[in-house]
Amino acid sequence: MINRQKLSAALEEYKKDFDSEWQDEKYKWQAVKCFQDNWDIDAGDFASMLAKSLEKTANLLASMNNFPKKMILQYAGEEAETVRAMFLRLYDESKEVTGRILRFQSDAQELCERLSPGYVHYQRPMAITAYLWLKYPQKYEMYKYSVSKAAAEYLENPYKPVKGHTEENIKENTKMIDEIQRAVIQDTELTAMYEAKLDTECCPDKSYRMIAADVLYYIAGRLSRKEKQAQEKWIGTDYNPGISAEKWEELFENEKIFNQTSWEILYRFLDYGGMATCKQLAVQYGGTANFYNSGATALAKRVSEYLNLDTEQKEKDGTKRYWTILFVGRNAENSEDGVFVWKLRDELKAALRNVDFSDTQLYAERSDMDTNGTNYWWLNANPKIWSFADIDVGEEQNYTMYNENGNKRRIFQNFLAAKEGDVIIGYESYPVKKIVALCRITKCNDGENLYFEKTQELTAPIDYAVLKEAPQLEKMEYFMNPQGSLFKLTKGQYHFIMDIIREENQKNPIAAGEKFTPYTKDDFLSEVYMTSEKYDALKGLLYNKKNIILQGAPGVGKTFAAKRLAYSVMGEKDDSRVELIQFHQNYSYEDFIMGYKPSGQGYELQTGIFYKFCQKAANNPEKPYFFIIDEINRGNMSKIFGELLMLIEKDYRGKKLILAYSGKPFSVPKNIYIIGMMNTADRSLALIDYALRRRFSFFAMEPGFQTEGFQAYMKKLDNDTFTALIEKIQELNREITKDASLGAGFCIGHSYFCGQEECSQVWMQLVVEYDILPMLEEYWFDEPSKIQKWQNVLRGVFNDE
Incomplete structure (x- = not known):
C-alpha cells in the first residue's frame, strides 16, 4: 500500500499545476479519441487504418532514439495480415495481459528478423502498453520503468520495479494506479477541474483512470525530482548552529545584531515563503541581489561573533560560510530566477512568525535615482547608421553630443546629466525595434562625446510591442516623443524593463561569486x-x-x-x-x-x-x-x-x-x-x-576496460561473473580489431557496463542479450558462424551461476 498522506499532498500539488499540466498533456486524451474514432480491426487497408489511428500519438510512440510507431507501420505496410493478427492477440481480453504483451514483443522480433535484419523493432513494453491503453483507456495505462520506479519510491510503495522483471513490474504498476484512481475519484475538486477541461476533441474518461495515470507521471516527473533535489543538494543541513526558536527571539532584542536592513531582508524572505534566491527578492520587493546577499551574510556574521559560534562550513576560498547560521541552500534550477536558493532554518522561521513587522518596509523605496546617485537611460541606435552588434561586450564606445551639422542632439540636457556608472538600456529602432543590449556610462562627457561600454548582449531581445503594451511604461520619455537618442528612465521604469529582460533571458551568465561544485x-x-x-x-x-x-x-x-x-x-x-x-x-x-x-x-x-x-x-x-x-x-x-x-x-x-x-x-x-x-x-x-x-x-x-578508473569500479563491484564477462568482451574487441571489415572503431565500449551500484546477473544478461549481441548481428550479418560463436561465449559466462 502506498503512503496515502504523500499521495494526498501530491494531489494538492497536482491541482495547483493543473492548468499548465493539462495544457501539456491534453494531447493524450486527443490521441485516445483519434485512435478510437479510427480503429477497425477488420479494415480492408489495415496499414492505412493503423496509421490514421496512431496519427495523434506524437512522442508517445516516438522519441529521440525510439521509433515503435515507425516500425510497426512499416511492418503493417509489408505484412498487414501478420500485424493484424498481432493486434487481435493483444486485444484478446480472455487471456492474461502480461502474456499478451510478451507475445506481441516476440512476434515483433520475428518480423524484424525477417523484414529488417540488423535493425530494431522497438516494440517494447512501453509501446505495447500504449497500444493497450489506446484501445482500453479505462482499464490499462502506459507502463514506463523509470516513471513507475520514481513514483513507487516517492509514494513509498512496498514494491519497487526491478530491471528485467517486466511481468511483475507491470502488474504492480497497475495496482499503484488503482490506488491513485480511488483517491482521484474521491477528490471532487480535482474531478470537477478535469470535467471542465474536457471538450469534443478529447476522449471522455468517466472512470478517471487516465487522470490517475497522469498523476503518476506528474509525481515521477516533478515531485520525485523535487524531493530528491531537496534531499541531496541542500548545503548546510549537516551543520547545526544550535539556536532554538526561543533563543532567536531573545537575539531579536539585540539592536547591535539586528538593524533595519536585517529586518527588511528577513521580512521579505518570510513573506516570499521562507525560501528564495536573492534575485527573486530583488525583483519582488526591490533593491539589488547584492543587498540581500551581503546584508544576510553580515547579519549571520554578527550572530556568529556574538554567540562565539564555530562555523565549520567553508567556501572554496577558505572563508567561513556564515550564511549557514541563518539558512540552508542549494543551486537554483533553470526554472528559478537566480542561481542560489536560500531557505530559512526552521527555528529562525518559527521565531520570525512571532515578530511584529508593522514598522518594517516590505517593499523598497523606488526613487528615480539610486542612493548612490545612479541614473537610468534609454539609448536609441539607428541600425542604418550604427548597431549595438558592432560593439563587443566590454568595448568602450563614444557617442557624439552634436549631429553632423554641429547642432546639439535632442534633449541635450540628458547628455549633460549622464555620468560615470549610470546604466543604459540599449534599443535599436526600425527595422529591428528591440532592446538588444545593456550598457553603462564609463565616464562623463568631455564636451564633445559621451562614453559608454556594452556590458551585456541579450540572448533574447525584447520586442517594442511588448513594452508599448505595458501601462507601467506609458509615460516613458521615449514613448512620449521618440525623436532623439538618449532618453531618461525613472528607476521604476528601468526595473520594470529589467524584470522583462530577466524573465526572457534566464540563462544569462551567473552572478560573480556564486559557488559550484569543484571539478578537477x-x-x-x-x-x-x-x-x-x-x-x-x-x-x-x-x-x-x-x-x-x-x-x-x-x-x-x-x-x-x-x-x-x-x-x-x-x-x-x-x-x-x-x-x-x-x-x-x-x-x-x-x-x-x-x-x-x-x-x-x-x-x-x-x-x-x-x-x-x-x-x-x-x-x-x-x-x-x-x-x-x-x-x-x-x-x-x-x-x-x-x-x-x-x-x-x-x-x-x-x-x-x-x-x-x-x-x-x-x-x-x-x-x-x-x-x-x-x-x-x-x-x-x-x-x-x-x-x-x-x-x-x-x-x-577507446574502450577503457584497462584504465585505473574502470579497474577500481570493477573491484568495487566485486563480482566474479562480471569480471569474467569483461574478460570475454576484451577478447571480443581483439577479434573485432583484427577484422578487416571492422577495425578498432567498432569495438564494444565500457559504458554498457557502467553506472551500477550493485551487479546482478539479470542486468548483465540484459546487456548481453539486448545491447551486445544485436550489435554483433549487425557487424557480422553475413558471417552467422561468428555470431553463433560469440553468442555461445558470452552466454556461457552465466552457465556456472
Missing part, C-alpha cells in the same frame, strides 16, 4: 575511464584548436566524456556554460543560427540556439563556454553552419561577418569551445563534410 582532472579520470596521458592530450588539443570531435565505437562514453571535459576545463560543474544539442538530418541553419518562423503576426526573424549561446558567452568573456554537438555527422554541415564555417576557425574567432538573414555583423567569441561526437560504427552515415573536417581536430576514444 582527478574527478574526470575517476568517472570517464581514460588514462592520464590521454586526458592531457585531449585537453591540449581542445585548447589548441577550440573545435574537436570525439569519435569512437558505441559505448565508449563520448557524450559523457564531453560534458566532463568541459567541467574539468572550467574547474567546476557550471551547467550554465554548457549547451548540449543533437544534430539530425532535418536540422537547419534556421534552427542553429537564425531564420524566419511563424508567429502570431505572420513570420518573424528568430535567432537559433548557437547564435544565442554565442551572445551568452560574449557577455562573460573571461570564462570558457562549451557547445556540445552529439551525432555531429548526422547533419548537413554546410547547410547548418553556413557562413559560420569560417567564423568557428580559431584564427577567425572574434572577427565579424555580416549574416545573410539579419544583415548585421556577428562573430563567434574566443571563449567558446565546440565539442562534437561521432559514432565510427554507424555504417549508415556519410563521411563528415571535408570543409568542416579541417576546422576540427579528431580524437579517438
